[in-house]
Amino acid sequence: MEDRIPETPLFDRSRQLRGYRLNKMAMGLVDPANREAFRQDEEAYLDRFGLSAEEKRAVMARNWQEMVRLGGNVFYILKISAISPARMTEIGAHQAGMDHDTFLRERLGKKPAGSQ
């Protein structure tokens, strides 16, 4: 998919359709019972939402960049981080292709030690 604004995915119809199941799976995690199911047997939870092998791999590897490429929207997939903790800045760094300290320094103008 070609981005009209460089390196910036717009959550338009094609992305939204592409990521619908993935986002629906992540949205399900607002329910504590689903969070527990995800913890107990992640793959079985993902199968309930009909995720493809490619989508399951991306989720199980916590590959944020790939999840977004597959139509995931950060507002939904972020809910996975409630189960396996990842800070928003770490998810940002992963998408930017940087290690966390470099991301904080170069994108957010922080000193390496002064993380949030």
Add this chain to the structure above:
Amino acid sequence: MAKLIGGLGSSHVPSIGAAMDKGLTQTEDWKPFFDGIGPGRDWVAANRPDVAVVVFNDHGNSFFLDKVPTFAIGCAERYDPIDEGWGPRAIPSFEGHAELGWHIIDRMVENRFDPMIVQEIEVDHGIQVPMELFFGKPDKAWPVRVVPVFVNVIQYPIPLPSRCYELGQVLRRAIESFPGDERVVVIGTGGLSHQLQGARAGFTNPEADREFLRDIASNPGRLAALSREDYVRLFGSEGAELMMWLVMRGAMDPDVVVKHSHYFVPASMTGAGMLVLENRVA
């Protein structure tokens, strides 16, 4: 009739709420932001609003992609905070002003805005954080009732900036035709520049943010005339949230006085702003 006493603007970054929850407001990362919110709180304390009409967006908490209202207006008696996935936050429920909510919906439809009508919904950090910033988090009850106005800024097609501005103009007439003596503030929330998605993640634009804070007061027509893609290009993938400040601004007179303006970057990954506007002629 109810009286519009001010237009407020505020970021709603969830980590601002988390920083308050964890007592981090005086840390090196957060002090410069929290140092600048005092005058906003003081203004609210001195001007004693009874109702806050809060314009914000849901972030995949109250609405999923199965149903996406472009505009939605609350007419509930009560709005509970939603569990966004980390467990519920310790924050009191919001008391709704259902009568005013219904009245605003009536006037909207009569003026050719057709919002979704919402009688039962839980609300996320989009409304929680601005309320905490302006009113402080109370132990039991908030000092004002609320009318939430939801704007879709996530799933395209999102509304045009000019449409958000016009919505504010209708909102103004709706508030001022409400039979009551309530003192009302409109709070536009979101932004400022931030990008959570894609390889440009972490993008902020302090220069554009500062221009926005200046022009939202003195030249809102320029900001209303920008395109949706201008907002994303200038303010990041989540920068379209700033359009919600145009709803607040549309509710105010063309000529306003800036009572307070504050900017700090980065709050987590976001340019954070606070603004207090009054109409020049009260």
